Amino acid sequence: xxxxxxxxxxxxYRWEGVEELPYKEDGRALFKSITRQVLFxxxxxxGELRYFEMSPGGFSxxxxxxxxxAVLVLRGRGHCLVGDEVKxxxxxxxxxxxAMTWHQFRATRGExxxxxxxxNASRDKPQLPSAEDLAELERHAGIAxxxxxxxxx
Amino acid sequence: xxxxxxxxxxxxYRWEGVEELPYKEDGRALFKSITRQVLFxxxxxxGELRYFEMSPGGFSxxxxxxxxxAVLVLRGRGHCLVGDEVKxxxxxxxxxxxAMTWHQFRATRGExxxxxxxxNASRDKPQLPSAEDLAELERHAGIAxxxxxxxxx
Numbered sequence: 001x002x003x004x005x006x007x008x009x010x011x012x013y014r015w016e017g018v019e020e021l022p023y024k025e026d027g028r029a030l031f032k033s034i035t036r037q038v039l040f041x042x043x044x045x046x047g048e049l050r051y052f053e054m055s056p057g058g059f060s061x062x063x064x065x066x067x068x069x070a071v072l073v074l075r076g077r078g079h080c081l082v083g084d085e086v087k088x089x090x091x092x093x094x095x096x097x098x099a100m101t102w103h104q105f106r107a108t109r110g111e112x113x114x115x116x117x118x119x120n121a122s123r124d125k126p127q128l129p130s131a132e133d134l135a136e137l138e139r140h141a142g143i144a145x146x147x148x149x150x151x152x153x
Numbered sequence: 154x155x156x157x158x159x160x161x162x163x164x165x166y167r168w169e170g171v172e173e174l175p176y177k178e179d180g181r182a183l184f185k186s187i188t189r190q191v192l193f194x195x196x197x198x199x200g201e202l203r204y205f206e207m208s209p210g211g212f213s214x215x216x217x218x219x220x221x222x223a224v225l226v227l228r229g230r231g232h233c234l235v236g237d238e239v240k241x242x243x244x245x246x247x248x249x250x251x252a253m254t255w256h257q258f259r260a261t262r263g264e265x266x267x268x269x270x271x272x273n274a275s276r277d278k279p280q281l282p283s284a285e286d287l288a289e290l291e292r293h294a295g296i297a298x299x300x301x302x303x304x305x306x
Contacts, residue, residue, distance in 0.1 A: 006235050010245035018247075039247055040223035046273045047200025049223055070193035070202055072269070082159050092163035094171075094192055116225070118271060120199045 033058030067123035075114030186211030220276035222250035228267030
């Protein structure tokens with residue numbers, strides 16, 4: 001079946017027949033050293049499964065949206081912010097990002113950080129923080145440290 | 154938020170706050186040495202993410218259904234049948250199971266085989282093969298060998 005092969009092998013963390021995409025098209029969004037591969041997106045599936053990988057020091061966009069993220073860390077270690085909580089994450093950890101919750105992943109440990117992310121196929125566009133939102137987040141010392149790529153723990 | 158923790162750690166391939174469930178409730182279904190963990194199932198998600206693991210020699214039920222499976226092998230190696238194709242699978246391989254396609258996973262390599270499976274939250278019940286369906290499948294020598302847990306390659 002064209003466009004829907006049954007078997008796709010991996011070479012490390014790159015998948016056969018899966019394009020390695022730029023992380024985002026939104027030119028206003030801040031991010032660094034991160035790639036995106038869409039592993040499953042099919043008209044018969046209500047969800048999509050994507051793989052994002054950051055090089056050491058890389059980070060995803062700080063954003064929020066109505067749709068929820070269901071994340072499983074597949075490679076390496078790092079940190080993530082969800083709401084007002086900064087936590088270390090490592091391979092196989094699960095992270096739930098509820099609706100309209102600020103979140104960001106960072107490869108803070110000198111190694112790549114890769115994660116699977118399940119989302120609804122039908123979803124809203126992410127919102128970026130305003131200067132006021134950022135100032136509000138940075139009032140938490142732990143979040144400010146995380147945003148400087150120097151998490152406290 | 155009760156029932157929806159943000160962070161859940163893994164100990165090997167068991168997740169914090171995730172129950173290890175019997176594979177199936179359908180008493181008629183044939184399977185062996187396989188467990189199920191539901192990693193993500195949430196009213197805000199259109200999909201579910203489950204983790205299934207077979208011990209060496211274990212296998213999932215041979216079945217088909219209208220809903221589609223999107224599979225990523227997370228642990229070990231084994232074989233799978235999809236339609237009339239038997240293939241070896243290993244960690245990080247992707248497997249797509251289209252609608253109404255007979256399929257089964259088997260831990261044929263003397264090691265555990267664990268995989269993530271994304272499905273639609275709303276889905277039909279699996280169908281089991283009739284004696285005629287089984288006879289038809291076993292006409293393929295490769296499938297007959299697989300069903301005896303002795304795949305050809």
